[in-house]
Amino acid sequence: xxxxxxxxxxxxxxxxxxxxxxxxxxxxxxxxxxxxxxxxxxxxxxxxxxxxxxxxxxxxxxxxxxxxxxxxxxxxxxxxxxxxxxxxxxxxxxxxxxxxxxxxxxxxxxxxxxxxxxxxxxxxxxxxxxxxxxxxxxxxxxxxxxxxxxxxxxxxxxxxxxxxxxxxxxxxxxxxxxxxxxxxxxxxxxxxxxxxxxxxxxxxxxxxxxxxxxxxxxxxxxxxxxxxxxxxxxxxxxxxxxxxxxxxxxxxxxxxxxxxxxxxxxxxxxxxxxxxxxxxxxxxxxxxxxxxxxxxxxxxxxxxxxxxxxxxxxxxxxxxxxxxxxxxxxxxxxxxxxxxxxxxxxxxxxxxxxxxxxxxxxxxxxxxxxxxxxxxxxxxxxxxxxxxxxxxxxxxxxxxxxxxxxxxxxxxxxxxxxxxxxxxxxxxxxxxxxxxxxxxxxxxxx
Amino acid sequence: xxxxxxxxxxxxxxxxxxxxxxxxxxxxxxxxxxxxxxxxxxxxxxxxxxxxxxxxxxxxxxxxxxxxxxxxxxxxxxxxxxxxxxxxxxxxxxxxxxxxxxxxxxxxxxxxxxxxxxxxxxxxxxxxxxxxxxxxxxxxxxxxxxxxxxxxxxxxxxxxxxxxxxxxxxxxxxxxxxxxxxxxxxxxxxxxxxxxxxxxxxxxxxxxxxxxxxxxxxxxxxxxxxxxxxxxxxxxxxxxxxxxxxxxxxx
Ligand SMILES: Nc1ncnc2c1ncn2[C@@H]1O[C@H](COP(=O)(O)OP(=O)(O)O)[C@@H](O)[C@H]1O
Ligand SMILES: [Mg+2]
Numbered sequence: 001x002x003x004x005x006x007x008x009x010x011x012x013x014x015x016x017x018x019x020x021x022x023x024x025x026x027x028x029x030x031x032x033x034x035x036x037x038x039x040x041x042x043x044x045x046x047x048x049x050x051x052x053x054x055x056x057x058x059x060x061x062x063x064x065x066x067x068x069x070x071x072x073x074x075x076x077x078x079x080x081x082x083x084x085x086x087x088x089x090x091x092x093x094x095x096x097x098x099x100x101x102x103x104x105x106x107x108x109x110x111x112x113x114x115x116x117x118x119x120x121x122x123x124x125x126x127x128x129x130x131x132x133x134x135x136x137x138x139x140x141x142x143x144x145x146x147x148x149x150x151x152x153x154x155x156x157x158x159x160x161x162x163x164x165x166x167x168x169x170x171x172x173x174x175x176x177x178x179x180x181x182x183x184x185x186x187x188x189x190x191x192x193x194x195x196x197x198x199x200x201x202x203x204x205x206x207x208x209x210x211x212x213x214x215x216x217x218x219x220x221x222x223x224x225x226x227x228x229x230x231x232x233x234x235x236x237x238x239x240x241x242x243x244x245x246x247x248x249x250x251x252x253x254x255x256x257x258x259x260x261x262x263x264x265x266x267x268x269x270x271x272x273x274x275x276x277x278x279x280x281x282x283x284x285x286x287x288x289x290x291x292x293x294x295x296x297x298x299x300x301x302x303x304x305x306x307x308x309x310x311x312x313x314x315x316x317x318x319x320x321x322x323x324x325x326x327x328x329x330x331x332x333x334x335x336x337x338x339x340x341x342x343x344x345x346x347x348x349x350x351x352x353x354x355x356x357x358x359x360x361x362x363x364x365x366x367x368x369x370x371x372x373x374x375x376x377x378x379x380x381x382x383x384x385x386x387x388x389x390x391x392x393x394x395x396x397x398x399x400x401x402x403x404x405x406x407x408x409x410x411x412x413x414x415x416x417x418x419x420x421x422x423x424x425x426x427x428x429x430x431x432x433x434x435x436x437x438x439x440x441x442x443x444x445x446x
Numbered sequence: 447x448x449x450x451x452x453x454x455x456x457x458x459x460x461x462x463x464x465x466x467x468x469x470x471x472x473x474x475x476x477x478x479x480x481x482x483x484x485x486x487x488x489x490x491x492x493x494x495x496x497x498x499x500x501x502x503x504x505x506x507x508x509x510x511x512x513x514x515x516x517x518x519x520x521x522x523x524x525x526x527x528x529x530x531x532x533x534x535x536x537x538x539x540x541x542x543x544x545x546x547x548x549x550x551x552x553x554x555x556x557x558x559x560x561x562x563x564x565x566x567x568x569x570x571x572x573x574x575x576x577x578x579x580x581x582x583x584x585x586x587x588x589x590x591x592x593x594x595x596x597x598x599x600x601x602x603x604x605x606x607x608x609x610x611x612x613x614x615x616x617x618x619x620x621x622x623x624x625x626x627x628x629x630x631x632x633x634x635x636x637x638x639x640x641x642x643x644x645x646x647x648x649x650x651x652x653x654x655x656x657x658x659x660x661x662x663x664x665x666x667x668x669x670x671x672x673x674x675x676x677x678x679x680x681x682x683x684x685x686x687x688x689x690x691x692x693x694x695x696x697x
Contacts, residue, residue: 395493395497398519400546400550401557402549406553411538414539420540
């Protein structure tokens with residue numbers, strides 16, 4: 001079977017292949033209604049040129065070897081049955097926060113809070129883009145563009161071209177509460193591109209939460225610019241339907257003494273990929289990026305990919321990547337993580353760990369950790385492990401009367417603990433932990 | 447209470463026989479000690495009784511108050527009243543000691559058809575028992591056994607035992623790694639639990655624990671069997687003479 005397929009490919013002339021790919025891109029673009037853009041118009045035009053130059057990825061692209069890009073290349077997503085949208089994500093429901101609701105990627109002012117809050121100015125992309133010039137002009141598509149090298153990220157460029165809405169947050173102080181973006185879905189064939197821009201000024205701080213249900217196909221970009229001593233915590237837990245395919249990207253520039261902490265929880269989703277591109281450009285800065293993904297191949301295909309690129313371009317900076325995946329019933333996990341230490345980035349402390357807990361032999365994890373170091377006085381380490389449930393710990397729990405399924409839940413939570421540790425706020429961490437526990441308990445019996 | 451009859455156990459994965467016809471009976475309310483050289487199969491016995499995977503019973507059996515133990519899952523044995531204090535308690539990062547303990551207590555109560563403890567009731571109980579064992583609140587909050595010293599781990603085992611109120615307690619070298627003070631705390635904890643309806647099987651290498659926890663019967667185990675049983679004086683004899691003469695005499 002597979003041999004026949006290869007032969008078919010070989011007789012296809014190269015030229016036709018290339019033009020087919022270009023056609024596919026034009027079809028992909030044609031299926032979206034592309035905004036002309038106001039202050040973003042220039043950025044969108046440049047991104048379109050960039051995208052046409054790069055083309056859509058194919059399985060031969062170095063960073064698309066383990067994840068099949070086809071679901072993201074098709075003109076339209078496969079529609080999905082919209083189950084009930086939870087009226088409000090129970091996650092973070094009971095904490096004080098400022099909420100913005102996006103339905104299929106478009107801001108829903110009715111369902112959202114008033115956007116004024118001390119220390120912070122919040123706009124939404126579609127409105128701001130219609131209104132004229134904006135501070136976000138210096139960042140929209142800019143961090144994405146600089147993140148295109150050395151690794152191409154065509155879907156991020158596509159997002160800059162196509163994004164209809166998103167949140168633009170200018171943080172000048174220390175707002176009293178987090179900003180919470182909630183996604184909802186309405187159209188069963190929604191092909192959503194949202195694009196957030198966050199600028200945290202010197203000494204300012206923001207916690208940004210992002211939860212909710214994403215549509216049939218989603219592609220998100222967050223561009224985050226952290227000035228000297230700024231702090232940004234980004235915590236996401238997006239729920240995907242079992243047929244959903246989705247991409248998300250964080251492009252961050254971290255200046256001196258600033259701190260970026262990003263954590264993402266994902267459950268379900270057919271093909272999901274999260275890319276993190278972090279440039280540490282000022283001395284004594286800290287960037288942590290962590291994620292926990294849980295997949296059960298029994299409820300549909302599950303393929304989850306974390307692709308991270310951290311560049312150290314300054315001295316005495318610390319980066320940490322903690323990526324954990326729990327896979328069962330034929331679920332697949334991918335981790336591609338790189339630490340690049342540029343010449344002169346002395347005293348860099350770079351740490352990377354990727355781990356998979358396979359709950360059965362049908363599931364698999366592929367990891368590609370990379371270090372590229374051009375400075376001599378640095379401390380960098382990376383590790384990757386794939387393992388099963390620890391039988392001794394399982395027996396210990398059961399010997400105390402903890403039933404088998406409950407014991408597995410405990411051990412999975414235990415496995416995920418150091419990723420969750422990256423959530424500094426104890427209340428938020430507890431809520432994520434409870435969400436996880438509920439999901440695990442629900443799925444334990446299958 | 448506990449009756450072990452001609453128990454033969456081999457490793458599941460290897461052709462290695464570890465228990466070779468072990469028989470033993472611990473009546474209700476009694477404390478029995480098992481002593482024996484390293485490698486004689488003491489830990490294996492405790493694991494087989496509590497249901498760890500990896501062992502195969504080839505002959506014989508074991509019952510707890512007449513119920514066939516070997517047929518049950520580990521959690522069923524626990525709910526039936528069996529408890530094993532581990533020689534090497536297991537660290538479980540990310541799972542709070544209190545959460546774990548409350549889950550265990552309530553799972554057992556549920557399995558027995560009893561009402562579960564509310565978090566208030568549980569807290570009150572655990573605080574009182576922890577205090578007796580000089581386990582501070584900070585330790586209770588930490589993940590299970592993570593960052594605990596050897597002595598703290600063993601005290602935590604006894605705390606679990608006190609909370610779960612088993613009828614049959616097996617203690618596997620609970621004294622190893624304990625200093626004099628910790629030994630006293632652990633022994634006091636165990637002695638406080640002694641009553642007519644509860645039995646103990648205390649596995650130890652040394653006689654000194656038995657100065658604190660006075661056994662009714664001492665068994666000497668070697669090469670997968672009980673080779674001699676007697677009163678507390680047997681432990682003293684081991685302490686003075688070592689196992690050499692005893693084992694030679696037993697053949
Ligand atoms: N899982 C195992 N794999 C291999 N050998 C084992 C295993 N469990 C026990 N043994 C062997 O069985 C014998 C008895 O071990 P153990 O029960 O730990 O003795 P004790 O607790 O009396 O020191 C030893 O020779 C030990 O090496
Ligand atoms: Mg032993």
